[in-house]
Amino acid sequence: MYIRYEVSNKIATITLDRPEVANVQNPALLDELDEAWTAAVADDEVVVIVLRAEGKHFSAGHDLKGGFGPKPDKITLDMIYSAESRRYLEYSLRWRNAPKPSIAAVQGRCIAGGLLLCWPCDLIVAAEDALFSDPVVLMGIGGVEYHGHTWELGARKAKEILFTGRPLTAAEAERTGMVNLVVPRDELDTRTTELASQIAQMPPFGLRQAKRAVNQTLDVQGFYAAIQSVFDIHQTGHGNALSVNGYPALVGLEDMKNRIR
Secondary structure, three states: OOEEEEEEOOEEEEEEOOHHHOOOEOHHHHHHHHHHHHHHHHOOOOOEEEEEEOOOOOEOOEOOOOOOOOOOOOOOHHHHHHHHHHHHHHHHHHHHOOOOOEEEEEOOEEEHHHHHHHOOOOEEEEEOOOEEEOOHHHHOOOOOOOOOHHHHHOHHHHHHHHHHOOOEEHHHHHHHOOOOEEEOHHHHHHHHHHHHHHHHOOOHHHHHHHHHHHHHHHHHOOHHHHHHHHHHHHHHHHHHHHHHHOOOOOOOHHHHHHHHO
16 A cells, blocks of 8 residues: 545545655555545545655656566557556546645655646645655656646746656745745644635635636646647657667666765
8 A cells, every 4th residue: 555545624635654764655655646546636624635745755756767667578559658647637537627625745855756746736835845846857748747836837947847857846936826835844734724724614615616617727728738748749759769779768767866865
């Protein structure tokens, strides 16, 4: 079990519980996470969903060594596309569109695939030590699968972060509007729970309508179409890697690891 799930006082708390490896995401963790989101949405007692993580870091992203499972005799772009479209795109979009308010509590490193967990949430509370990054350009790919960068950061800041691979601090993320609140690390859970409790007192139908109104506005502006089309751009990185070395884009992996340590 990689996920803990509990409900109390109208709040469903989903916890990433793989702290010994900085909550990296293998297929089993993502499947369990989606099951927890589904349970929270189905539970009429739940008004607000909180996503948090055990340990020093929120999530170091995808398990790049085991994310595709054992190396098969032959791997095709279709195999990669199918696996990533399910767990890295469809899951994130489903969590984003869950009809209940959600809050991500982020501490430490939130790297690449970690963004696919917090960006779908409606609000983000960040510890002062939180660092957000997407260094996958080092792997020859233009960004993670759920490409929310432009929407979360604005075009120029999104380009800067992608072009350099450097992490965005919690304070910077708050200034862009990506983060709602920055708090001391030892207050992260308390402040997140306080915010969730405040929201949980609101009428659930009103919250659902408010969330739909904002998300629908973003979709009218092109969010959904952009996310889908940029996912296909992401796959060209894998296609290039397959043509060069016959396996998913892991070129530059060691350089990326060195930069994020």
